Amino acid sequence: MAKGYPDFFGYSVFPQFGIYQVEEKGATVIPAGDSVTVFDVEGKGTIYGGYMFFGKTDITGLITLSLTIDGFTVILPSIKTMLEAGWIGGLDLPFIVTEVNDAIPSYTVIVQANITFAEQFKITASANVTADASVNGKLFWAKLR
Secondary structure, three states: OOOOOOOOOOOOOOOOEOOOEEEEEEEEEEOOOOEEEEEEEEOOEEEEEEEEEEOOOOOHHHOEEEEEEOOEEEEEEEHHHHHHOOOOOOOOOOEEEEEEEOOOOEEEEEEOOOEEEOOEEEEEEEOOOOOOEEEEEEEEEEEEO
């Protein structure tokens, strides 16, 4: 008895992803006026989700993110602007932003699932301010076999 999706044409129409990977970013300082690569995955694959925690300074909301997929880079608004604009879920956006503590601003940026890439997936955080900031997080992904 056959099981699974029939292979009528000699190949499966569904992509075959390998075992999921976890990339962890420990507490990393983003120097004032500089950028840090938070996650960088090379090859062909898919994102299963993840998060980044930016925390506990009064300038944290001013950090900007850039998302690079297959050589195309989009520079996003500041974390605080994304939150104020309603990037809080339910939309077809790459990130969801939540504020963890408004007394000492800290934010969690959730990386949405089902983002596919053919060459590279990269997230960069920039502290375009006069003080250092920090980031940590995890990214769950798999490469195409």
